[in-house]
Amino acid sequence: MTGLMRSLSAHVETWRPYTSCYVGLVGLAGAALAADSTSGSRLFAAWAIPTLGWLAGLYGGDYFDRELDAIAKPQRPIPSGRLRASTALAAMIGLIAAGAAWTLLLNWHAVALVGLATVVGVSYNAFFKARGLSGNLVRGSLTSFAFLFGVLLAGGHIGPELIAVSAVFCFHDSASNLVGTLRDMDGDKEGGYLTLPVRKGVRTTVRVITGLAAVWTVLAATAPLFLHRPVNVGWVMLLIAAVGAFWTVVVLLLRAGVPSRRYALRMHEVICLERVVLAGALIAWGAGVPPAAATVLPALLVTWTAQRTLRFRHEFGLHGQAADAGPSVVPMNLREYS
Numbered sequence: 001m002t003g004l005m006r007s008l009s010a011h012v013e014t015w016r017p018y019t020s021c022y023v024g025l026v027g028l029a030g031a032a033l034a035a036d037s038t039s040g041s042r043l044f045a046a047w048a049i050p051t052l053g054w055l056a057g058l059y060g061g062d063y064f065d066r067e068l069d070a071i072a073k074p075q076r077p078i079p080s081g082r083l084r085a086s087t088a089l090a091a092m093i094g095l096i097a098a099g100a101a102w103t104l105l106l107n108w109h110a111v112a113l114v115g116l117a118t119v120v121g122v123s124y125n126a127f128f129k130a131r132g133l134s135g136n137l138v139r140g141s142l143t144s145f146a147f148l149f150g151v152l153l154a155g156g157h158i159g160p161e162l163i164a165v166s167a168v169f170c171f172h173d174s175a176s177n178l179v180g181t182l183r184d185m186d187g188d189k190e191g192g193y194l195t196l197p198v199r200k201g202v203r204t205t206v207r208v209i210t211g212l213a214a215v216w217t218v219l220a221a222t223a224p225l226f227l228h229r230p231v232n233v234g235w236v237m238l239l240i241a242a243v244g245a246f247w248t249v250v251v252l253l254l255r256a257g258v259p260s261r262r263y264a265l266r267m268h269e270v271i272c273l274e275r276v277v278l279a280g281a282l283i284a285w286g287a288g289v290p291p292a293a294a295t296v297l298p299a300l301l302v303t304w305t306a307q308r309t310l311r312f313r314h315e316f317g318l319h320g321q322a323a324d325a326g327p328s329v330v331p332m333n334l335r336e337y338s
Helices: 003-015 022-034 041-065 066-072 085-106 110-124 132-155 160-182 185-191 196-200 201-227 231-258 260-285 289-316
Strands: none
Touching: 003 041, 003 289, 022 041, 022 132, 022 160, 022 260, 041 066, 041 085, 041 110, 041 132, 066 185, 066 196, 085 110, 085 132, 110 132, 132 160, 160 185, 160 196, 160 201, 160 231, 160 260, 185 196, 196 201, 201 231, 231 260, 231 289, 260 289
16 A cells, blocks of 8 residues: 555544544534525535534544554554654644634634534543543533534524524433443553443443433424424434434343443444434424435445444454454443453
């Protein structure tokens, strides 16, 4: 592999295409629910600017986690030497600056939200990520910001009812992030990250995931009551699909005991597909079924394809011996992963 291709491969791996399609759809959902019509350029920006922020966060996460990754995931771009730490930091700063400048051109009021999201995102990567449940909730709030950003970009007003809808994504992504900590428990423990599974164990973590799932499900199901917007069949069907998929993961985790890293990864892969459908439900509610299908189906395809081709290697390396050791689930009373 040439130096250019090696560098490009490292950047694409850092972008994590199996997660980076999602947040733009959340921004689109905010725009769709805030205004009955808006320009195509603003709709594109409602998708693209949160996506730039997401990519900035991924570069920042890899930069701040480079010492932990050197212990737990040495195959990743920075610890493997395929991406310089300084390059990741520069990419984070550049993407944030690009998103802020673009926002300033379209709606200067929304720049304050970009600034707030930047502060929260950096704080998460630099501090809160290793601080248990507070870190998961901070991480979840970033997706709420994407939704509210879409509202502002479409010319909408951020009122209590739209804040309540944005909370669906906050609690959903907090739960999703906790599923990810189950996968990373051993490495986090070795690296000194005090995540909820490290501090309280798997049983407590799964119970918290269940509670967060209940909160976002209730908020999503009751959203029509406080948003006062007629629902349509696309919203109902996609929401049912998303709720069903997430709760299937919850049930499997409750039954699993202490999952292996591979098993926890598979559960998170389901959620990565499910949350695209959840965002699509709100797009369908605000803009109709055809726009939802035109955005959700490509996002699902990219997410699924990237998970099949990139994700296992990114998490476990080419051979993945650590993920393959032992059975996929073990009894709850065992304290370590298989």
